[in-house]
Amino acid sequence: MNSTTVETNKMHTENGIFYPSNVMLDLKDLKKVYPTPKGDYVVLEDLNLQIMKEEFVTIIGHSGCGKTTMLSMIAGLNPISGGNIAVMGNPVKGPGPDRGVIFQSPSLMPWMSALENVLLGVNQVFPHATKAQRKDIAMYYLHKVGLDGSFNKKATELSQGMQQRVGIARAFAIKPKVLLLDEPFGMLDSLTRGELQDILIEIWNKEKITAVMITHDVDEAIFLADRVVMMTSGPKAKIGDVLNIDFERPRTRKSVLQHQDYYKYRKHLIDFLEH
Numbered sequence: 001m002n003s004t005t006v007e008t009n010k011m012h013t014e015n016g017i018f019y020p021s022n023v024m025l026d027l028k029d030l031k032k033v034y035p036t037p038k039g040d041y042v043v044l045e046d047l048n049l050q051i052m053k054e055e056f057v058t059i060i061g062h063s064g065c066g067k068t069t070m071l072s073m074i075a076g077l078n079p080i081s082g083g084n085i086a087v088m089g090n091p092v093k094g095p096g097p098d099r100g101v102i103f104q105s106p107s108l109m110p111w112m113s114a115l116e117n118v119l120l121g122v123n124q125v126f127p128h129a130t131k132a133q134r135k136d137i138a139m140y141y142l143h144k145v146g147l148d149g150s151f152n153k154k155a156t157e158l159s160q161g162m163q164q165r166v167g168i169a170r171a172f173a174i175k176p177k178v179l180l181l182d183e184p185f186g187m188l189d190s191l192t193r194g195e196l197q198d199i200l201i202e203i204w205n206k207e208k209i210t211a212v213m214i215t216h217d218v219d220e221a222i223f224l225a226d227r228v229v230m231m232t233s234g235p236k237a238k239i240g241d242v243l244n245i246d247f248e249r250p251r252t253r254k255s256v257l258q259h260q261d262y263y264k265y266r267k268h269l270i271d272f273l274e275h
């Protein structure tokens with residue numbers, strides 16, 4: 001039997017290693033050390049985490065424990081000090097189009113329109129597509145995030161919420177395998193935050209990609225996730241606990257709030273953060 005078939009639950013990666021086909025991200029014995037004037041600061045140590053294909057994982061932990069450090073290492077933007085990170089079995093050596101990132105502030109090119117900002121990434125990732133095809137991709141995702149009518153507005157003419165909509169469209173438009181989100185809604189008012197959570201989940205569900213999102217908001221962590229990953233406080237932070245969220249999808253805020261397990265999940269997370 002061919003060892004690459006699904007029956008074996010393994011696949012053959014380009015570096016010749018056999019790997020479980022349902023694991024998208026594998027963080028193994030991960031370590032991060034920042035040199036400081038007072039000596040080395042070990043932010044993460046022995047951090048182990050596997051994230052499955054099409055899973056939505058939220059990450060919570062105290063401020064400064066190393067969440068952004070971990071996410072930026074997965075993105076390939078921050079060098080690994082020890083251990084390793086693999087995306088579908090392939091070690092991360094730097095940034096790549098298989099991983100899209102959405103930051104708290106979308107850092108758009110201020111002199112460019114919403115459309116041009118999304119096209120920046122699309123043009124890089126799909127250089128062989130025609131100009132019309134690339135524009136179609138960019139417009140499709142701008143439409144998905146509710147920016148019809150604002151395609152040609154300059155980034156500086158957009159509100160913070162609209163700018164983050166462009167950030168979401170930009171990340172999805174490069175068709176990544178993994179979406180990495182670092183507190184993407186942290187600066188938004190609660191109404192906009194709710195709207196963008198719904199948009200995010202709708203596109204994530206349609207595109208069937210893997211999402212890893214840092215949040216400080218326990219309710220957001222539960223509402224969005226299949227699993228909530230809790231990090232211990234640093235130094236030498238690692239994964240402290242993992243909570244499975246067994247709510248059916250699609251979810252509505254009302255159905256989640258009315259679910260008998262909601263307050264049990266919430267208590268679990270708050271107890272972790274308070275101890």
Ligand SMILES: Nc1ncnc2c1ncn2[C@@H]1O[C@H](COP(=O)(O)OP(=O)(O)OP(=O)(O)O)[C@@H](O)[C@H]1O
Nearest residue numbers: 034035036041043062063064065066067068069070
């Ligand atoms: N380049 C750096 N050099 C030295 N120390 C750093 C560097 N970047 C981050 N740190 C330190 O590493 C620790 C983890 O930072 P990180 O931003 O990853 O935490 P975080 O959990 O994302 O925090 P927050 O929730 O506040 O965003 C902090 O103590 C921070 O001061």
